[in-house]
Amino acid sequence: MNAPTDHTHLAPQLQLREVPAALIEALQQRFGAQCSTALVVREQHGRDESIFSVPPPSAVVFAQSTQDVADAVKLAAQFKVPVIPFGVGSSLEGHLLAVQGGISIDVSRMDQVLSINAEDLTVTVQPGVTRMGVNNAVKSEGLFFPIDPGADASIGGMTATRASGTNAVRYGTMRENVLALEVVTASGEVIRTGTRAKKSSAGYDLTRLMVGSEGTLGIMTQITVRLYPLPEAVSAAICSFPSIEAAVRTTIQIIQLGVPIARVELIDHHTVRMVNAHSKLTLREEPMLLMEFHGSPLSVKEQAETVQDIASEFGGNAFEWASTPEERTRLWTARHNAYFAAVQSRPSCRAISTDTCVPISRLADCLLESVDEAEASGIPYFLVGHVGDGNFHFGYLLDPNIPEERITAEDLNHKLVARALGMGGTCTGEHGVGLHKMGFLLDETGAGAVDMMRAIKRALDPKNILNPGKIFAM
Numbered sequence: 001m002n003a004p005t006d007h008t009h010l011a012p013q014l015q016l017r018e019v020p021a022a023l024i025e026a027l028q029q030r031f032g033a034q035c036s037t038a039l040v041v042r043e044q045h046g047r048d049e050s051i052f053s054v055p056p057p058s059a060v061v062f063a064q065s066t067q068d069v070a071d072a073v074k075l076a077a078q079f080k081v082p083v084i085p086f087g088v089g090s091s092l093e094g095h096l097l098a099v100q101g102g103i104s105i106d107v108s109r110m111d112q113v114l115s116i117n118a119e120d121l122t123v124t125v126q127p128g129v130t131r132m133g134v135n136n137a138v139k140s141e142g143l144f145f146p147i148d149p150g151a152d153a154s155i156g157g158m159t160a161t162r163a164s165g166t167n168a169v170r171y172g173t174m175r176e177n178v179l180a181l182e183v184v185t186a187s188g189e190v191i192r193t194g195t196r197a198k199k200s201s202a203g204y205d206l207t208r209l210m211v212g213s214e215g216t217l218g219i220m221t222q223i224t225v226r227l228y229p230l231p232e233a234v235s236a237a238i239c240s241f242p243s244i245e246a247a248v249r250t251t252i253q254i255i256q257l258g259v260p261i262a263r264v265e266l267i268d269h270h271t272v273r274m275v276n277a278h279s280k281l282t283l284r285e286e287p288m289l290l291m292e293f294h295g296s297p298l299s300v301k302e303q304a305e306t307v308q309d310i311a312s313e314f315g316g317n318a319f320e321w322a323s324t325p326e327e328r329t330r331l332w333t334a335r336h337n338a339y340f341a342a343v344q345s346r347p348s349c350r351a352i353s354t355d356t357c358v359p360i361s362r363l364a365d366c367l368l369e370s371v372d373e374a375e376a377s378g379i380p381y382f383l384v385g386h387v388g389d390g391n392f393h394f395g396y397l398l399d400p401n402i403p404e405e406r407i408t409a410e411d412l413n414h415k416l417v418a419r420a421l422g423m424g425g426t427c428t429g430e431h432g433v434g435l436h437k438m439g440f441l442l443d444e445t446g447a448g449a450v451d452m453m454r455a456i457k458r459a460l461d462p463k464n465i466l467n468p469g470k471i472f473a474m
Contacts, residue, residue, distance in 0.1 A: 012052050012054055012097065012099050012469075014055070014100075015099065015469065016055070017080070017100050017101045020079050022079070023078075024058065026075050027059060027072065030071055031062075031068070034061060034064065034068070035061050036059065037059050041060050042056035042058070042059070042104075044089070045060045045084075045086050045089070045096065046096070047096070047097070048091040048092065050091070050094040050434070050435070050436065051352055052094045054099055055098065055101070057084060057098040057102055059103045059104070060086075060104045060106055061103060061105050061106065062106045063105055064110060065110065066184065066190055066221040069105060069107070069219050070188045072103070073105075073184050073187075074187070074188030076102070076103060077186060077465060080463045080465060081101070082100050082101060082102025082103070082464075082466075082467070083104075083465055084097075084102060084215065085104075085105050085107060085127075085156065085219045085220075086104045086105065087108060087127065087153065087157035090151040090153045091157060091161060092355070092431045092434075093355075093428075093433065094434045095160075095215065095432060095435075095467070095470060097435065099435065099468075099469040100469050105219060107156055107219075111126060111128040111129050112125070112126045113126075113133070113137040114126065114222065116137065116143075118141040118227075120196055122179060122196050122224055122225065122226060123137070123138055124196075124224040125222070125223055125225070126156075126221065126223075127157075127159075128155075128156065129154065130152045130155070131147065132152045141227075142229060142230050143229060144229075144230050145228075146167040146170075146177075146228055147165060147171065147225075148167050149164065155223050159174050159181070159223050160213065160220065160432075161174075162174050164391070164429070165386065166386055167262060168386055169261060169264060169386065169389045170260060170261065170388075171228065171262075174211055175208065175211055175212065178225055179195070179196055179226060180193060180194030180195055180196060181194060181207055181220050181222065181223055182221045183210055183217075183219065183220050184218060185218050186217075186218070186462070186465055190221070191218075193207040194207035194224070209456070213471075214433065214434065214467060214471055215467035215470070216468075217456070218460070231262075231295055232295065232297065233293075233297040234292065234328065235292070235321065236263075236293075236322040236327070236328040236331055237292075237293075238288055238289070238290050238318075239288065239289050239308075239311045240284045240286040240288050240316070241288070242286070243315075244268055244383075245364055246287070246315045247266055247288070247314075247387075248266065248363055248368075250310055251266070252360055253313075255360050255388055257310070259303055259307060260294075261292070264290075264292075264386075264388040265291075265335055265385065265386060265387070266287070266289060266384065266385040266392065267287070267289075267383075267384055268371075268384075269286050269287055270382050271338050271384055273285045273345075274338070274382060275337070278341030278344055278345075279330075279334040281334055289311070290331060338382065338384050342397060349400070350397075350398050351395045351398070352395070352396045352398060352406075352409045353395045354393055354412075354416055355429055356417055356419075356420035356427065356429060357391040357392075357420070357426050357428075357429030357430075358390045358420050358424065358425030359390060362423040362425070363392075365423065366420055367392060370416050371383065373412055374396075374412060377409075377412055379405055379412075380396075381395060382394070386429075386430075390425070391430060394412070394416065396408075396409035417437075417443075418443075421443055421444055427443070427444050433471045433472075435469070438470075441471065441472060454474060
């Protein structure tokens with residue numbers, strides 16, 4: 001494994017570059033009140049949901065247009081100063097951290113829905129629009145945007161990290177659902193990639209190159225994504241199981257039989273207990289699958305009956321329906337709040353979240369071995385997973401005053417990723433590489449592939465100013 005095992009990686013490597021006073025002065029002259037050097041503002045833009053801590057950026061520019069972004073990048077390029085895009089700060093792997101210093105470009109004020117093309121099932125938005133903002137804008141057209149990473153993340157951030165979430169088993173990830181982009185390059189040039197057409201064979205697929213690039217190749221200022229008709233019927237159900245293995249075997253059977261289930265989420269008994277306390281629920285404190293079915297009333301009924309039969313074969317019991325929108329919302333809100341429920345279960349703790357994904361046929365083996373290791377460690381943890389596509393997350397709850405717990409959690413993560421890679425999986429299913437997975441990326445892809453990524457980075461960003469120090473070292 002190329003990922004470090006000596007724990008020197010627990011603190012990010014800093015290579016801070018000088019941010020000249022002349023650049024700050026030029027930014028303030030161009031942007032006025034849209035440029036802030038206040039410490040509280042800089043600190044807000046110098047952290048995300050990861051456990052890492054580094055000095056904040058030297059300034060924050062609140063962009064309100066593509067031209068604002070382009071002008072800020074041009075000024076930074078003149079001084080060879082890093083620029084880091086910022087949406088809502090919900091990333092988990094240190095994507096936003098100014099490990100080489102620089103300025104943060106906050107695009108949260110670029111929150112306009114630019115055009116809804118209901119007939120073509122597409123919508124074009126600015127990067128600061130959140131996923132809930134998109135859905136509020138298109139629901140009157142009878143449409144919805146299905147990618148749901150849990151947090152109300154910005155569309156720009158979701159595109160940059162190639163996010164997915166609970167609906168990916170049926171609707172795919174951001175990779176499949178982003179059609180076109182407007183991007184500001186490292187020189188401040190504005191380019192466009194892709195079209196609203198459903199397919200194209202025109203040259204290199206620059207859209208896919210940018211999707212998942214984590215702000216290292218360009219700053220996205222417009223994004224066109226696919227929409228889907230709101231299903232005629234939606235039904236949700238929960239089912240408890242005697243063991244995690246039984247729940248996972250049920251999921252594997254559902255997927256291998258081709259049941260077009262929209263969502264199937266695994267929650268272990270620790271998480272159920274935490275969610276019950278946080279959300280005032282009375283769910284059975286056993287491993288559980290939380291499922292949702294989309295389609296016509298007849299197809300939803302058939303899907304649910306098939307799944308119920310499969311679950312019963314593996315000891316599934318207490319199959320309960322949530323047929324009203326209010327009941328479904330309550331269940332899914334509880335699932336999305338699992339992270340906060342877990343953190344509240346151990347006061348003053350911090351959480352390290354893992355993010356592996358394996359082929360569905362190896363899911364049970366990978367999960368069960370990892371559960372055994374987590375139980376033996378003695379560290380409190382929670383387990384949730386978008387298991388319909390083989391993606392799951394352990395959350396290790398650490399006392400920040402006990403360094404040994406951090407070391408133990410990192411060791412558990414190291415073993416988990418090695419296991420997933422050995423089973424043909426990936427080190428990150430949806431969170432992205434950021435700082436935390438840089439060594440694992442080398443293990444997964446090999447030196448040749450990472451060298452090719454470096455060559456692309458050098459070609460598109462020769463001064464290495466776009467979110468440097470992420471994905472791989474230069």
